[in-house]
Amino acid sequence: MSVYVAAIDFGTTYSGYAFSVSHLKTKLPEVQILSNQAWNAGIRESVSLKTPTCLLLTKEKEILSFGYEAENRYTDIVMDGEEDEYYYFYRFKMNLHENQSISMGMLIEDVRGQTLPAVEVFSLSIQALKDHMAQTLLVKNITLDDDTNWILTVPAIWSDTAKLFMRKGAEMAGIAEDKLTLALEPEAASIYCQTYPPPGSLDIVNTDCQYLVVDLGGGTVDITAHEKLPDGTLKELSKASGNNCGGTSVDKEFIQMMADIFGQQVIDKLKQESPDSYLSLIRCFENVKRTITPNKSGLVNVSIPNIVLDNFCKSEYLKSIEEVVASCPITSSIQLKNDKLRIEVKFTKSLFKPTINSISSLIKTVLDENEAKNISHILLVGGFAECALIQEAVKSAFSDRYVIVPEEAGLAVLKGAVLFRYQLNAISSRVTRCTYGVEIIRSFNSLTDEFRRRVYKDGIPHCENIFHTFMPANRSIPIGMKIRQTFTTSNAYQYAHRLPIFYTHQDNVQFTDDGTCVKLGIVEVEIPNPTKHLREVTIIFHFGETELNITAIDKESGKDCETSFTIYDFI
Template sequence: MATSSDNTAPDAISSPLIVVALDLGTTYSGYAFSFIDRPDEILTNGTWNSQKYHLASIKTPTCLMINKTNKDDYRFGYEAEDDYADMQTESTGEADNYFFFDRFKMELHVQKEVSEQMLLYDVKGQSLPAIEVFSTAIKALKEHLWTIHIEKNMRDIKMQDIKWVLTIPAIWSAKSKLFMRRCAEMAGIQSKRLCIALEPEAAALYCQQKQRTIDEYGAGRSIAKIGQGANYLVIDIGGGTVDIIAHKKIIHDKVEELCSASGNDCGGTRIDREFMQMIKTIVGKNVMEGLKKEYTLDYIDFIRVLEIFKRGVGNRKKATINMSIPVTALNDLCKKFGKGSFSEAVSQSDYKNDLHIKANVLQVQMTLAREKFKSITDKIVKEIENVLARIEGLTIDTFYVVGGCSESSIIQEAIKDSFKSKHIVTPEEPILAVLKGAVLFGHTPDFVTSRVTRFAYGRRIRPIFNELAHDINRKVESDGEFRCTNVFDLLMRKNTKCAVGSTQSIEYHTYEQNQAKVTVAVYVSENDSTKYVDGEGCEKLGELVVDIPNPTSERRHVHVDFYFGGTELVVTATVKGEMTPCTAQFELI
């Protein structure tokens, strides 16, 4: 049976006692859970702490340290940062035995070819298969939950009692979603016990739940009341992406999607990249590469300092804002590559009037700091405008703004100034909106009743060759017949509104005598008019390999169901005439 999603496939999760959500974010990660009989009482780890940096946060940094020879030796989050930093300061060379990956989630958004062979590069440029990195990160979160909470406080809970929810950006490709499911399986989570939650949808459910709390108990922070029939946007501004969805509320706890999700890579780390690019412009590429590879600890510290620095920009009233910098490392590298000192490099740059160095502090003019923010606020506003244009004619009065960067006063001001007639709402704990909403989604996966397809879905077929319609170069002979290879057969058009569980049924059959397998290859395309699966804008999502019991010379038939409208495409298959369903796995290619 293929992967299942929500409760739309036959392999739905049965009788869990607890729902656990895992949120692997670009910058920060965490988990949350609640019991089936108390779904609204959502628990988290509380506070994650760093001993080295003396930091505490409600989620832990998304960084991973893996031993090069023993993959079972790994650390995640603050523990990875602390241990790797300690190794870097020692002269034993122990750090050379480890990979250190930081903020790696965005690779699944920017990479065009997502596959099990895809590589990720760590802070020193060393590579490891991405599937090992992501699966180890998921495993680390899972094991932290198990060790700290379940083994200590809930010993009666077994793995089979847990329904797992994994959060994924709605704007990710279908292939990236399938990749993450595969990573979760490698981390020890059974596919049949896992559902995928789209991050802005989870946040929408959280906002609805917070509204109910206020309505029923009159407590908490004011939040916009969305009535039946009303429309709203959820704008999830995370570390890597901005993810936007438009919903119409049908009835209590039921919504439908108005258009497919939209967004881009203009989250909080885009600001970091702007500042790092500024330093790179001043000192040159060689210095920045040297900082990462030769002064790795200083580089990691610099990234953390940037995270703290950008939080203070919006609330700063003075004309300047200070940021700690690794002066010694930068001075050494600048001299090595003929730039003099770091101070001299700054004084000779285009930023000489905006940046000043005092000891190990870089003093930045607020006008420059705000200018760096503008690079993403303009993109966020543009993405919101794009969504509103796609649903032109529908009234939307309320924007829910959530995510790790949603509390930035600069970002909030940009949205409010651009959409003055809208009610801009940031709920309690916006950084936890996705995570806690994902727990709620695990309890009510039918919250979204219909979705709009982001791609055209099709299958690969080999029809009888038609000289008027087919490319002559694709003509092949098979068992005495001429067929056309790699034809894209459209199953579902792009931008189609699909009720959850919408089904397309197709009958396949064997082409050759004694054929032992039938392969159902599924493709996604940017265009409905795609003719061939190897055409531009078309890529293979995966394939379902169906074993044919007792192959014969007679033609055998396979009934295949494609389930649309869920957070994932679900495909199931049954060989006709067999008493039991065939065993098949939807494989990422």
């Protein structure tokens, strides 16, 4: 039976999609992957296989455009002075990594500080990519239908809350719950490299080979350690690690450099009053990141909005742009020539140093944690992996390992996501990143429990907000592992049992309100035929997949219960 597989790689800086029509039993190397058509990048570049993650909406929240087209249209809108009538969001994915209190009601700001519900912005972005894919495939006489299998990529280091948030956003975009699979980005890249081994790295397909997959994205660095098993599957050796030291962290250093030159107030004014100029500045530096090489010498040219900056310098300091540059703290490392800021290569490379150090430190930490193992290869994938400075730094820091960068490193996640659907059992075991538990109430112990936690139930003292662990961190679990926990209802004729789920990255946590726990969501189990007597419900937590799944059984009837699991304030 042939199946349609549509994959969306939703990135911090760039996004794309791919498609395949193949038989489910097709061997992975024979799966035909259709990458998205070349996006028209306008006058800055010719074509691109990915497009910037930016969304342009009307005030009525209608999609005007996404990607390069959104960039170009927004520039015209600002030039026409009509920006108050639109929303323009860009590089907003990091909101899900940096926010420890993700909720369905949380807001995010567009480039001018206007806010919308985050889930709507993510959903409309997925919708825009879906629509673009549908139009592309229509030219090939392929129509997306209700049987299409959708794959959405997410970082492995994301919390379960962030993954659930993305799933809800995709469902709001019209993707059916049972047709959507989340693929972890470094795993997808690993499957791609197993299927199409990069030249000079055929060893990674050999049984017992152990290697790191370092996914260098725009926002995050996501590291997973894999071992190739005799049955051809991959075993995760340690929990996924990472941080927010992707390509945009270099952009932050660049913006800080601009603030050192022109002052923070001018850069803030540029972003607020001339957002098109600000975005153009970021795009120009993006090209520098992609093209700078370790052996480059001389000066690096960055196009700047000199007329706009000159006006701001005069209004803020009563000085021309030339005078401000000449008197800035780093004037010895820069030159101003018309609309070009010429930066010494050595100084430009120094902007990469904090990010390079963070990446090297993360890799070293994972290798140290797996010191007893034999990790011989390091695979660099993701768009930021194409940066020559990063490649050289990793090869230099880990000269005792084989460091490999596959061709089209920036597409490894996207194409691997398509392959993932054809081999859902490609990863045979994963390692839990955190400790999971439920919030319960138990009998009060006057010798050990704090009296502030004492509550009375039917006249009997109980202790509340107990963190009851059902899955510890750093545990290797096979795909499909089930953890069963039995809970009892609290009241007569109770029609549903609601159970708060928490997770923590700390050890020996006892209470959910001690500041170390994060509320993941609430499991709600419908009790069939409620009775006066209390009922026992067995809740089954399904581990090992890319997402936590939950089912339940009513012990009295032995029947499955209707079960839902939502982020706690989902409305």
